[in-house]
Amino acid sequence: MAEVVADKFIDIASEVCPMSFVLTKLALDELEDGQVLELVCQGGDPVRNISIQLKDEGHMIVSVKKEPDGNFRLKVRKSG
Amino acid sequence: MVTTKKKLKISVDHNLEERTIKRIEVNAEVSGKKPTGKINFAELRAGGFIKQRQKDKFTVRLKCPGGSLTLDRLKTIVAATEKFGGGQLHLSTRQSMEILHVDYHNFGPLVDMLKESGQDVASCGPRVRVPNACGGCEYNPNGITDTQKMAEVVDKKFFGLRTPHKFKVSFSGCPHDCIHGTSADLGFIGGVWPVWEETSCTGCTICASACAEGAIESHPESGKPIFKAEKCLYCDDCVRACPTNSWTAGKTGHSLRVGGHHGRHPVNSAMVARFLTDEEAEAAIGATIAWYQKAGEGKGRIRLGNLLMQEGQMESYREALADAIGPEKLVEGIERPHKITIGR
Numbered sequence: 452m453a454e455v456v457a458d459k460f461i462d463i464a465s466e467v468c469p470m471s472f473v474l475t476k477l478a479l480d481e482l483e484d485g486q487v488l489e490l491v492c493q494g495g496d497p498v499r500n501i502s503i504q505l506k507d508e509g510h511m512i513v514s515v516k517k518e519p520d521g522n523f524r525l526k527v528r529k530s531g
Numbered sequence: 532m533v534t535t536k537k538k539l540k541i542s543v544d545h546n547l548e549e550r551t552i553k554r555i556e557v558n559a560e561v562s563g564k565k566p567t568g569k570i571n572f573a574e575l576r577a578g579g580f581i582k583q584r585q586k587d588k589f590t591v592r593l594k595c596p597g598g599s600l601t602l603d604r605l606k607t608i609v610a611a612t613e614k615f616g617g618g619q620l621h622l623s624t625r626q627s628m629e630i631l632h633v634d635y636h637n638f639g640p641l642v643d644m645l646k647e648s649g650q651d652v653a654s655c656g657p658r659v660r661v662p663n664a665c666g667g668c669e670y671n672p673n674g675i676t677d678t679q680k681m682a683e684v685v686d687k688k689f690f691g692l693r694t695p696h697k698f699k700v701s702f703s704g705c706p707h708d709c710i711h712g713t714s715a716d717l718g719f720i721g722g723v724w725p726v727w728e729e730t731s732c733t734g735c736t737i738c739a740s741a742c743a744e745g746a747i748e749s750h751p752e753s754g755k756p757i758f759k760a761e762k763c764l765y766c767d768d769c770v771r772a773c774p775t776n777s778w779t780a781g782k783t784g785h786s787l788r789v790g791g792h793h794g795r796h797p798v799n800s801a802m803v804a805r806f807l808t809d810e811e812a813e814a815a816i817g818a819t820i821a822w823y824q825k826a827g828e829g830k831g832r833i834r835l836g837n838l839l840m841q842e843g844q845m846e847s848y849r850e851a852l853a854d855a856i857g858p859e860k861l862v863e864g865i866e867r868p869h870k871i872t873i874g875r
């Protein structure tokens with residue numbers, strides 16, 4: 452599968468809820484529908500919450516990579 | 532001294548007693564003071580009026596099932612409090628709004644004023660109390676079941692029924708159990724049985740990271756989930772976090788805990804059934820109340836949990852429950868409510 456190219460990148464690995472969510476939302480605000488945001492967050496609670504919140508709001512997580520340090524690198528296609 | 536125009540006949544059956552009195556409007560004449568209106572003794576008997584330390588003053592507890600309140604009702608409560616209360620409201624520990632410092636002479640007009648906006652007085656004493664509920668799936672991010680709807684169902688169908696002792700029902704939308712189903716007579720807790728589908732799974736390991744119970748491990752090579760069912764708490768997190776929807780809800784419904792209460796001698800409830808539909812939950816409440824009324828007869832003021840701790844009672848209760856919701860919904864193995872030890 453071809454690698455999805457991201458239109459914007461944020462590192463929120465040091466953030467916790469609600470900042471992690473707010474920063475993700477603000478970054479998505481800057482994108483058009485269909486564009487892709489790449490983000491890095493911590494495993495456990497953060498990746499659970501971010502995945503759930505993004506899905507709840509209708510965005511699509513198109514790629515997930517677990518980094519050697521335990522962080523997750525997600526690519527999210529904006530929808531709506 | 533209160534003199535009444537009619538002599539009231541008190542029957543032994545409390546349910547009947549309340550229904551009978553409800554139809555009799557009594558004109559109360561209070562010696563030395565002018566009555567400000569009619570006092571319907573049925574309102575008083577159903578409870579919700581709690582004597583304060585201060586002379587003549589009562590706290591009036593208002594019914595807010597599930598802790599919800601429309602703005603209309605709230606505005607009326609504020610106006611009624613300004614008129615009859617002491618300028619202060621209190622939130623009870625079980626989600627009810629309480630008007631403080633009400634002189635009992637004003638019960639009649641206060642109740643009438645509240646009624647106009649559809650606001651009823653709550654209850655106290657040995658009966659089915661106002662149900663508690665969290666936000667549930669309506670707006671809480673973790674909510675699985677429609678707890679607010681269920682609180683309305685209990686309020687409409689079961690509120691105020693006489694039971695041997697107080698009877699509290701609570702609805703939590705997920706296993707976080709914010710409404711403390713462990714210490715309610717009946718505690719419903721939303722849950723999901725997760726089912727995994729392999730072909731769509733990319734092995735991203737989010738589900739393993741999302742599961743706080745260690746019920747999902749990732750295969751060391753493929754990253755795909757290995758499910759440890761015995762650790763699963765039915766919280767739905769894997770289902771909601773999985774980017775490809777490989778985890779789905781196999782079964783959704785209410786778990787049922789029975790026989791908990793707080794107080795001087797707190798008791799932890801016992802898990803009796805799982806994945807009940809809303810209709811089955813309703814049937815379970817009806818069956819529990821009926822069983823409790825019967826099994827508790829002649830035993831005085833006994834809480835459901837204490838009754839269920841007596842020999843043979845849990846077995847008898849499970850039979851009644853199985854009749855109402857089907858034996859396959861009951862958890863295997865008999866769990867009993869148990870006392871929580873606290874320091875003196």
Ligand code: SF4
Binds near residue numbers: 668672673704706709
């Ligand atoms: S029990 Fe679950 S759904 Fe209800 S408030 Fe707590 S976390 Fe939210």
Ligand code: SF4
Binds near residue numbers: 741745762766767768
């Ligand atoms: S439902 Fe909750 S506890 Fe069960 S496997 Fe999924 S995330 Fe873990």
Ligand code: SF4
Binds near residue numbers: 727734737778
């Ligand atoms: S989150 Fe979904 S896609 Fe990722 S490993 Fe778990 S089941 Fe597979």
